[in-house]
Amino acid sequence: MWELKGWIKQQESNMLGLIETLVNIDSGSYIKEGIDKVGNVLSGEYAKIGFETEVHEQQKLGNNLLIRHPEAVNPEILLIAHMDTVFGEGTVAGRPFSREGDYAYGPGVIDMKASHATTLYALKALMESGSEAFKNVELVLNTDEEIGSIASRELIEQVAKTKKYALILEPAQNGHLVSERKGGGKYFLKVHGKSAHAGIEPENGINVNVGLISGGTSVNTIAPFAEAAIDVRIETWEDGDTVDSAIKEICSYSEIPGTRLELTGNITRPVWNLTAEAEALIAIITEEGQKNGLELLHEKSGGGSDANLTSFAGIPSIDGLGPVGADAHQESEYLYIPSLAERTLLLANVIERLSSK
Numbered sequence: 313m314w315e316l317k318g319w320i321k322q323q324e325s326n327m328l329g330l331i332e333t334l335v336n337i338d339s340g341s342y343i344k345e346g347i348d349k350v351g352n353v354l355s356g357e358y359a360k361i362g363f364e365t366e367v368h369e370q371q372k373l374g375n376n377l378l379i380r381h382p383e384a385v386n387p388e389i390l391l392i393a394h395m396d397t398v399f400g401e402g403t404v405a406g407r408p409f410s411r412e413g414d415y416a417y418g419p420g421v422i423d424m425k426a427s428h429a430t431t432l433y434a435l436k437a438l439m440e441s442g443s444e445a446f447k448n449v450e451l452v453l454n455t456d457e458e459i460g461s462i463a464s465r466e467l468i469e470q471v472a473k474t475k476k477y478a479l480i481l482e483p484a485q486n487g488h489l490v491s492e493r494k495g496g497g498k499y500f501l502k503v504h505g506k507s508a509h510a511g512i513e514p515e516n517g518i519n520v521n522v523g524l525i526s527g528g529t530s531v532n533t534i535a536p537f538a539e540a541a542i543d544v545r546i547e548t549w550e551d552g553d554t555v556d557s558a559i560k561e562i563c564s565y566s567e568i569p570g571t572r573l574e575l576t577g578n579i580t581r582p583v584w585n586l587t588a589e590a591e592a593l594i595a596i597i598t599e600e601g602q603k604n605g606l607e608l609l610h611e612k613s614g615g616g617s618d619a620n621l622t623s624f625a626g627i628p629s630i631d632g633l634g635p636v637g638a639d640a641h642q643e644s645e646y647l648y649i650p651s652l653a654e655r656t657l658l659l660a661n662v663i664e665r666l667s668s669k
């Protein structure tokens with residue numbers, strides 16, 4: 313294949329420009345307007361290289377996008393990148409995109425606005441090189457990954473079914489690929505009553521985290537209502553059943569007369585375990601990395617992603633193909649800029665390799 317390395321390196325400032333634009337749009341999972349703005353910027357960029365966007369409209373959440381080249385016939389590779397972040401409205405005003413030497417900062421910069429730049433430029437690089445492999449991909453850009461991909465799950469599964477490979481562009485923590493992830497889900501416990509006892513929180517001990525608690529009307533009023541959001545992580549399907557029935561059991565009655573419990577939610581993310589097919593895919597990706605001096609390792613992550621869904625749909629899936637950085641979901645989140653070119657090249661080479669018969 314034509315030497316892409318130099319061309320990609322030259323695109324670094326364009327990539328950073330796109331990342332700056334995307335970071336500077338508040339696009340928390342519940343900010344439909346912001347996410348749709350991100351979607352418009354991206355579909356505009358894809359239109360410039362001849363790709364077409366199918367908009368899957370949603371009432372409350374951002375619109376999911378399905379993107380492919382009009383000449384793509386039965387593409388085999390699914391690329392997934394989410395457009396939402398965990399940050400609320402107004403975050404950008406407080407700490408917009410910034411750069412210091414080799415590092416870039418801002419809400420969602422590594423999780424995963426930078427991945428959109430590497431994905432777009434990998435496809436551009438393929439076109440630039442005269443490769444036809446860009447016709448072998450279909451992209452899902454979804455809008456609710458940070459809240460469990462509940463609304464985009466159907467689209468992802470439907471598109472995944474027709475593919476041979478799924479490449480998920482979540483960031484590369486320490487530069488590692490991700491080959492397995494825990495499953496999990498979310499529960500919401502509402503307590504209605506005259507007062508709510510703190511002891512009502514479910515405590516079943518298996519990776520359950522009550523991360524968000526709210527309630528009350530004022531400091532000198534006994535709270536008539538309280539709510540807890542509970543995050544669950546599981547290693548096996550059996551753990552999922554255990555946690556699910558334990559939470560339901562604990563919340564099936566209230567020990568405090570006059571209060572009523574209301575529990576919603578469930579296990580939404582299946583566990584993702586490494587399969588032989590995915591191992592073969594890792595071998596290909598590591599080989600392509602080696603050709604350009606990248607020593608790629610792979611690891612199991614505790615955090616779920618859309619790879620859990622594509623793998624569950626039976627498609628060999630590898631994640632962590634995005635650029636390198638760390639501290640996702642935190643203020644200190646950063647992108648390591650030199651990894652932009654590296655990861656763009658890697659993705660282009662992997663797509664080319666998977667497309668050559």
Ligand SMILES: [Zn+2]
Nearest residue numbers: 394423424482
């Ligand atoms: Zn992410």
